[in-house]
Amino acid sequence: MVIRQLSETLINQIAAGEVIERPASAAKELIENALDAGATRIEIATSGGGKGLLRVSDNGSGMDAADLELAVKRHCTSKISTTLDDIRTLGFRGEALPSIGSVAKLSISSRRKDSAGGTEIAVAGGKILHLRPSASNPGTIVEVRDLFFATPARLKFLKTEKAEAAAITEVVKRMAIAFPGVRFVLSGTDRSTLEFPATGEDxxxxxxxxxxxxxxxxxxxxxxxxxxxxxxxxxxxxxxxxxxxxxxxxxxxxxxxxxxxxxxxxxxxxxxxxxxxxxxxxxxxxxxxxxxxxxxxxxxxxxxxxxxxxxxxxxxxxxxxxxxxxxxSRAATTGADGMLRSFRSGFQPGYQRPAQGAWSAGTSPSRPFQTANGGFGARPQASFDGLSMPAARAEPQAQPWQQSRSAEEPPPRYPLGAARAQIHENYIVAQTDDGLVIVDQHAAHERLVFEAMRKALQSTQLPSQVLLIPEIVDLPEEDCDRLMMHAEGLKGLGLAIERFGPGAIAVRETPAMLGEVDAQGLIRQLADEIAEWDTASGLSAKLEYVAATMACHGSVRSGRRLRPEEMNALLRQMEMTPGSGQCNHGRPTYIELKLSDIERLFGRS
The missing domain is CATH 3.30.230.10 (Ribosomal Protein S5; domain 2)
Structure with missing residues (x-):
């Protein structure tokens, strides 16, 4: 084979394959050039997803005839000189314009602010068509037409016009965030106009x-x-x-x-x-x-x-x-918006009032409502197992279907308010200074247990409780092998396990802070999770993940009725715990509804 020197046009087209992958790549390079030129206003216009037309106009420093002639040649740049160790501009390679000019029809009109007139250069398929004077405003206008006309095979790999237009939009958004002092306008026949006014340093x-x-x-x-x-x-x-x-x-x-x-x-x-x-x-x-x-x-x-x-x-x-x-830990404002959208004003025509005496206090099968004093004759329940809750301030107890606070009494001063009711034996309703909060008791307690375990892991081994009768869990032999490889790490979490024959695990101790725990379910889930990890790696890197799993199994379950002091203790602990706005799985633990939102529901605002 004979080795030969490639032509400049072919070299540029090869380079274009790396630099200009799609219209959005060209837009990015041209916007970077405008920003490096000190532009404070950049306008981008597209047609056909940028394939038919891509025009970038700016009010930057501009170029003269000599600059334009060099700008369309490879490795010509004003941004670096001898080293790559101190790059402080967006562009520096000197490849963008010649790459675009080698695969498209490129024209550049530019004028320096101190010049009486401007200059225009045109390039098509890597060949300079003309360099001539032009009437131009200070700044630069770069126009790219028929992108990839010189390399038609590349067109087959582009996406739809809508997808390519969306990619250009994303480029403009990223540049707009990076440079808030610059005004960006994106328009064209393939889109609605998008404008980002300059916000200065904000x-x-x-x-x-x-x-x-x-x-x-x-x-x-x-x-x-x-x-x-x-x-x-x-x-x-x-x-x-x-x-x-x-x-x-x-x-x-x-x-x-x-x-x-x-x-x-x-x-x-x-x-x-x-x-x-x-x-x-x-x-x-x-x-x-x-x-x-x-x-x-x-x-x-x-x-x-x-x-x-x-x-x-x-x-x-x-x-x-x-x-x-x-x-x-605060709830996202979108949670309240979603709650408002889920409400429907007025009654449903199909609703039928139950016959007199059909419901008696506390006998509804689903127990849909319980006041914070354990109303309707509810029996007090046991306190939270294993997790120490701070003593809650005594709160006046509301009677069923009566106002929970007198007009003279000041509202609660806690961020999450004071518990007023438990509904469907899973959600705590609390009154705050300026609204109400609905708490998912299982999700909230799960986060509290996890954070307590995480804190304990940083200092010492977690205390455990010995089971009177060991719990035997039947598992496949390979799952048992994996669990025993990590027995020492699990012991540090308060979970003591032993091999019980080839296909079973004996659970002898469980973390004390979890209280009563479903050992069968916990061991099976841990076996599944460990199977997804690299068994050659130690458990130390996964301890927090295991702690999250244990916290889920040891948290107060949905459907458990709570006493008012337990509900308030949960709220106070949430206020003191980092990350209590979401459970270990990322779901929100509470939703806040402001009084102004409630008034909107009733058309009072």
């Missing part, structure tokens, strides 16, 4: 423009620093989550990235607070010395490599968890 206002106003009400501010790496941004409360990770935005030195390390750190920070299949909403911005991060990993510049990835991950996980512990 990053949260820009995030609300992109992510919706609900994010402002459900976001927790982040501000942390470790060994010269600063992390800022906002993390959504766990109960404010989405069905995919598209609402997670990460930036490194102002550059939008989609880095696996950062996304993994976000997922780890929200462990045991987000339901399976749901994703948190977060906007994270890392600032560090450019020499500590490599942005030249891929021509698309969306991946980065950190010199100390462990430090970066630890910073993100620690900062987010600290923020969630500080302010993440």
């Amino acid at each position: 990053h949260l206002a820009r995030m609300a423009q992109v992510l919706g106003k609900e994010f402002r009400d459900n976001a927790i501010e982040l501000d942390a620093e470790r060994e010269g790496i600063a992390l800022t941004g906002f993390a959504g409360v766990p109960t404010f989550n989405r069905g995919n990770s598209a609402h997670q935005y990460a930036f490194v030195n102002g550059r939008p990235v989609q880095d696996k390390l950062i996304l993994s750190a976000i997922r780890g920070a929200y462990a045991e607070t987000i339901p399976a299949g749901r994703y948190p909403v977060a906007v994270l911005s890392l600032s560090l010395d450019p020499a500590l991060v490599d942005v030249n990993v891929h021509p698309a510049k969306s991946d980065v490599r950190f010199r100390d990835p462990g430090l970066v991950r630890g910073l993100i996980v620690g900062a987010v968890r600290e923020a969630l512990a500080r302010d993440g």
Whole structure:
């Protein structure tokens, strides 16, 4: 075979395959150039999902004729000179414009602010068509038509026009979040106009423009620093989550990235607070010395490599968890909105009032309502097993179907209020200063038990209770083998197990804080979960996950009737426990309804 030098056009087309994968890639490169030029207003117009037309206009510094002639040649840039260790701009490779020009019809009109006139250059299929004076406003207009006309095979791999247009929208959103001081306008024949007015230094206002106003009400501010790496941004409360990770935005030195390390750190920070299949909403911005991060990993510049990835991950996980512990227990405002939507005003025509005497107090089969004094002749129940609850302040007891508080008595001052009733033997209704709270007693107690176990794990072995008669659990032999490999770690959690023949496990001790526990169900679930792990790895990395499983099995169950002091003790403990706004599986433990929301239901506001 004969080795030959490739033509410049073919070299550019090969490079375009890496840099310009789809219309959104071209949009990203052109917007980055506009931002690097100092633009404060950027307008993007598309047609045919960006395949037919992509136009980016800005009011940046502009270029003269000599700059334009160099701009469409490979490896010509104004952003770096001799080293890649101090990259402070979005672009730096000098490949975007020549790559676009090699596969599309490209025209650039530009004018410097101090110039009397502008210049236009046109490139098609890698060939310069003309370079001539033009009437231009200060700034630059880049117009790309018939993308991939020179490489028609690439068109077959593009998605529908609607999908490609949506990808461009996502690029604009990410850039808009990163640069709140810039006004972005996205329009075209294939979309409705999208505008993000500049918000100056108010990053949260820009995030609300992109992510919706609900994010402002459900976001927790982040501000942390470790060994010269600063992390800022906002993390959504766990109960404010989405069905995919598209609402997670990460930036490194102002550059939008989609880095696996950062996304993994976000997922780890929200462990045991987000339901399976749901994703948190977060906007994270890392600032560090450019020499500590490599942005030249891929021509698309969306991946980065950190010199100390462990430090970066630890910073993100620690900062987010600290923020969630500080302010993440509150319920998402969307929970109350969903509750309001579920209500229906007025009565149902099919409703029939029961005959006189058909219901007697406390005899309804489902026991739908119980007041906080254990009303309707209810017998007091036992206190919570195993978990010590703080003494609750004595609250005036409401009589059935009567006002629970006198007009002169001040409302409760606790954040979660005072318990007023238990309905369907699972939900606690509490009155707060300005509304009411509905608590899922099982989900709430599950979180309290888990946090108690987690805290105990950090200090000493959990106390256990010896079973008078060991519980024998029949399991497949391979499950028994896996459980016994981790017997020592389980012992630290207060769960003592022994082998009982080839296909059985004997449970001799269970964690004392769980009280009465379904040992059969607990062992079987642990066996299933351990089977999913790498059995060669130690259990130490999984102890918190095991603790969450144990907490679920040892929590107060749905259907248990509680005394008023137990309900109030649960509320007080929730107020003192980090992460009590959601259970170990990420479901909300309570929903808050403001008085103003209740008044809206009755048309009083």
